[in-house]
Amino acid sequence: MPKIPRIIIYVLMIGGCFALIPPLVFARMRATPSPNAPIHIFWDMDLQPKYKTQAPNPLFADQRAMRPLVQGAVARGESYVDTHLYEGVVNGQWATTLPTSISLDETTLNRGQQRFNIYCSACHGYAGFGDGAVNQRAMELVANANGPVNGTQWVAAKSLHDDTTRNQPMGQLFNTVTHGIRNMAGYGSQISVPDRWAIVAYVKALQFSQDAGSAGAKVAGASN
Ligand code: HEC
Structure with a gap:
């Protein structure tokens, strides 16, 4: 093998060391914060003029970029004028009937059953006795631990067949x-208004199924 001249070996070694500099500089730049925007080759719509949250905007007299709601403005489809439909209240009292836009028929009850089974049965049980799987499991954990589990106490889901709940008007349900009640969270943000009424109708049907009484027997067409 011919001998490689020393000078070439030195040049290669020094060149190798210099070659390490750019990757080190890149690595350092990536690791240190910089006030400058990153180098953008394709801008697309990444950086647009805008006001960020809480930023001032001299255009308005109060200098706020975040604008408060215009008084009296109503978002499309969100005029909550019908208190029966949106709050379950008629003339300041809990409504005792379904709103006119919800018809009490098989479709509504089937929908109510399906939504109830999804959203409520975990705690209240499929028949509404407060014996849902989540409730049973929680009661079991609390009983085994003889007290709070991880600092949490469990409030048993109510039976929907208790006298107090059974006698509640539809609007209250x-x-x-x-909005939920005491320890139970609300489902207003997850379940649409018509679906909430369908659930209420189904809960009433569940309650009726356990407490038809003689009046119920008449309704059902049976003799006393
Ligand atoms: C995560 C468990 C859980 C789910 C899911 C749940 N509930 Fe409850 N519910 C509770 C608990 C717990 C209480 C009792 C709250 C208390 O007394 O502090 C309760 C109470 C109630 C009451 C009694 C209200 C009163 O006036 O005393 C009704 C009615 C009710 N729930 C209906 C429903 C309906 C309908 C759904 C489905 C949309 C539902 N719940 C979903 C846990 C749940």
Whole structure:
């Protein structure tokens, strides 16, 4: 093998060391914060003029970029004028009937059953006795631990067949589903208004199924 001249070996070694500099500079730049925007080759719509949250905007007298709601403005489809439909309230009292836009028929009850099974049965049980799987499991954990589990106490889901709940007007049930009650969270943000009414109708049907009484027997067409 011919001998490689020393000078070429030195040049290669020094060149190798210099070659390490650019990657080191890149690595350092990537790791240190910089006030400058990154180098953009394709801008697309990445950087647009805009006001960020809480930023001032001299265009308005109060200098706020975030504008408060214009008084009296109503978002499309969100005029909550119908208190029966949206709050379950008629003349300041809990509504005792379904709103006119919800018809009490098989479709509504089937929908209510399906939504109830999805959203409520975990705690209240499929028949509404407060014996849902989540509730049973929580009660079991609390009983085994003989007290709070991880600092949490469990409030048992109520039976929907208790006298107090059974005698509640539909509007009150609607309100409970919408806003929750005491330890139960509300479902207003997850379940649409018509679906909440369908659930209420189904809960009423469940309650009726356990407490038809003689009046119910008449309704059902049976003799006393
Ligand atoms: C995560 C468990 C859980 C789910 C899911 C749940 N609930 Fe409840 N519910 C509770 C608990 C717990 C209570 C009792 C709250 C208390 O007394 O602090 C309760 C109470 C109630 C009451 C009694 C209200 C009163 O006036 O005492 C009604 C009615 C009710 N729930 C209906 C529903 C309906 C309808 C759904 C489905 C949309 C639902 N709940 C979903 C846990 C749940």
